[in-house]
Amino acid sequence: MSDKNELPPKMRFKAQKAPPKPKPRPQDPIEQEFWNRCQDGHLYFQRCSDCGTLRHLPRYMCAKCGSPEFSWERSTGKGTLFSWTITHQALHPAFAADIPFVAAVVELEEGVRMATRLIDCDHDSLRLDLPVELTFETIGDDFRLPVFRPCEE
Ligand SMILES: [Zn+2]
Numbered sequence: 001m002s003d004k005n006e007l008p009p010k011m012r013f014k015a016q017k018a019p020p021k022p023k024p025r026p027q028d029p030i031e032q033e034f035w036n037r038c039q040d041g042h043l044y045f046q047r048c049s050d051c052g053t054l055r056h057l058p059r060y061m062c063a064k065c066g067s068p069e070f071s072w073e074r075s076t077g078k079g080t081l082f083s084w085t086i087t088h089q090a091l092h093p094a095f096a097a098d099i100p101f102v103a104a105v106v107e108l109e110e111g112v113r114m115a116t117r118l119i120d121c122d123h124d125s126l127r128l129d130l131p132v133e134l135t136f137e138t139i140g141d142d143f144r145l146p147v148f149r150p151c152e153e
Contacts, residue, residue: 021094021139033072034058039144043075043134045112056112077134079108079148086123106132106148120149 026032030046034057037044046055048062049069061068084104090096102118118132133151136144 018096019094022092023139023143024145028060030058030060037072038136038146039142041136041144043077043108043146044072045075045110046070047073054110054112056114073110075112075134076109078151079106079114079132079134081105081118081126081128081130081132082107082113083128084118084126102126104132104148114146117147118149119147125150 024031024035026035034044046058047053047070048055048065048067049071050067051062051065053062053064054073055062055070062070082105084102086100087095087103088100090099095101100123102121102123104116104118105113106116106118107113117137118126119135119137131151131153132148135147135149137147139145
């Protein structure tokens with residue numbers, strides 16, 4: 001088949017409009033608060049009011065001491081690359097234009113590890129402990145998703 005119009009409709013990939021990227025769907029008010037706080041361009045984590053341990057993912061009780069008390073603390077947004085993989089297949093059509101992309105775990109200066117994406121990077125230069133900094137990807141009209149990119153050491 002040389003003419004792409006001879007392909008069945010679902011195989012005419014280029015002719016299809018990609019759906020919007022899915023946004024996080026918070027399961028409870030604390031998770032909703034985490035995402036709301038991202039919308040001002042900063043990242044916040046819960047800090048236990050009793051033992052000082054940071055919490056991520058957002059949760060109601062401290063994993064170390066069980067305390068329900070906490071406050072929100074702004075992250076520096078600086079960290080290092082803890083782990084990564086380069087994704088070559090889009091498991092959702094909204095990400096097809098992004099492949100290959102870097103799915104990463106970043107360890108922030110505060111010690112919190114966070115699953116995220118690494119953008120604006122040369123895939124061949126990735127290494128453990130690569131310095132990275134927070135930035136945001138806009139999803140849809142205005143939703144800000146925290147992602148990271150390499151920065152100067
Ligand atoms: Zn605690």
